[in-house]
Amino acid sequence: MNILLVEDDSRISDFVIKGLEEEGHAAALATTAESARDRIQDETWDLILMDIMLPGIDGVQLTKVIRRRHNQTPILVLSALDGPDDKVHALDSGADDYLVKPFHFKELLSRINALVRRANLAHGNESQQYVSGPLQVNTAEHRVIVHGELVELSPKEYKLLRYLLEHRDRVVSRTQLLNAVWGINYDNSTNVVDVYISYLRAKIEKKGAKFIHTVKGAGYLWKTPQ
Numbered sequence: 001m002n003i004l005l006v007e008d009d010s011r012i013s014d015f016v017i018k019g020l021e022e023e024g025h026a027a028a029l030a031t032t033a034e035s036a037r038d039r040i041q042d043e044t045w046d047l048i049l050m051d052i053m054l055p056g057i058d059g060v061q062l063t064k065v066i067r068r069r070h071n072q073t074p075i076l077v078l079s080a081l082d083g084p085d086d087k088v089h090a091l092d093s094g095a096d097d098y099l100v101k102p103f104h105f106k107e108l109l110s111r112i113n114a115l116v117r118r119a120n121l122a123h124g125n126e127s128q129q130y131v132s133g134p135l136q137v138n139t140a141e142h143r144v145i146v147h148g149e150l151v152e153l154s155p156k157e158y159k160l161l162r163y164l165l166e167h168r169d170r171v172v173s174r175t176q177l178l179n180a181v182w183g184i185n186y187d188n189s190t191n192v193v194d195v196y197i198s199y200l201r202a203k204i205e206k207k208g209a210k211f212i213h214t215v216k217g218a219g220y221l222w223k224t225p226q
Contacts, residue, residue, distance in 0.1 A: 001025045001116065002044065002163070002180060006036040006059065007051045007078070012101070016049065016078075019105045026159065026180045033057035040066060043176070044166045045073050046119075047112055052079040052090065060093045067094035074115040078103070130165045133225040134209050137165065146204050156181060157200050164212065164222040173219035 003020055007013040008031045020027040030036035033054050040048065048066070052059035063075055075095045079086065082100045090098055096118075097111055130137040136145045142158055144151045153161065159181045164172065174193045182192065197220060201212055213221045 001046045001112075002166075003027045003047045003049060003112070004030060004036065004039060004043075004045045005049045006030045006033065006054065006062070007049070008032065008054055009051070012051075012078075015105075016108070019108075023109065024155075026163075028179045033059065033062040037062060037065060040071065040073070041069075046116060048073055048075045049112075050075050050077050050095065052077060052081060052086070060090055060095075063090065063094045072119075074119045076108075076111055076115055078108075130162075132165060132168065132211065132222070134207070135204060135211065137161065144204070146209070147207055149206075151203050153200070153203060156196060157203070160196055160200055161204070164220065168222040168224070171215050171218050171221045176219070 003025050005013055005016055005020075005027060007016070007029065013029050013031075017027045017029060028039070030039055033056055036048075037057075050059045050063060054062075057065075059077060059079070063077075066073070066075065074097075077090045077095045077098045078101055079090070079098065080101045087098045096115055099108060099111055128139040130139070134147045137143070139162070144153055144158070144161065160177065163177060163180045177193045178190075181196075197212060205211060209225045211222055211225065213223055215221050
């Protein structure tokens with residue numbers, strides 16, 4: 001799952017992101033509403049974890065902006081404000097759930113899973129199918145087929161493939177891929193992205209099909225073969 005955490009307290013963000021990554025999720029951090037707004041505009045997220053008390057624009061204002069843009073990504077508010085009016089205000093502004101700090105991480109995971117299940121059922125995409133030329137991906141079964149043949153991918157290769165497909169026809173940087181697949185705490189000087197792009201190409205680019213294009217100085221671009 002691709003999760004954006006909007007939080008300016010490093011103690012909380014370190015704890016949450018570490019826990020999410022240990023559960024196998026891709027977690028990214030935005031420390032201001034302004035930076036979160038840009039990432040939400042440019043990238044696809046399964047869930048947004050939203051602090052309210054942020055510098056500049058607060059979390060409730062950002063939630064309103066997200067909903068005005070017709071973005072229905074589930075938003076779970078994480079806030080130290082525990083008054084009934086605070087909760088009502090956030091929920092009425094477009095948040096889907098509200099969890100008061102401090103919280104148990106198991107409860108956070110449970111809330112996350114419930115929100116995503118609800119969103120999947122609402123959009124009818126609990127089992128989503130990606131098709132790009134001769135390539136097909138069934139997300140419910142993590143099954144990848146190219147030219148009618150089953151392709152075995154490692155968990156990291158599969159996450160990399162999903163992210164590229166979700167951002168098809170858009171250049172994604174190595175930093176974006178590193179954050180989404182390996183997590184923000186991974187060494188950003190590594191060449192692991194390029195290595196795994198090479199692994200993925202070797203497994204899916206068969207019989208002349210080319211999906212992944214290198215954009216010099218910018219990153220990678222997924223395009224459906226013509």
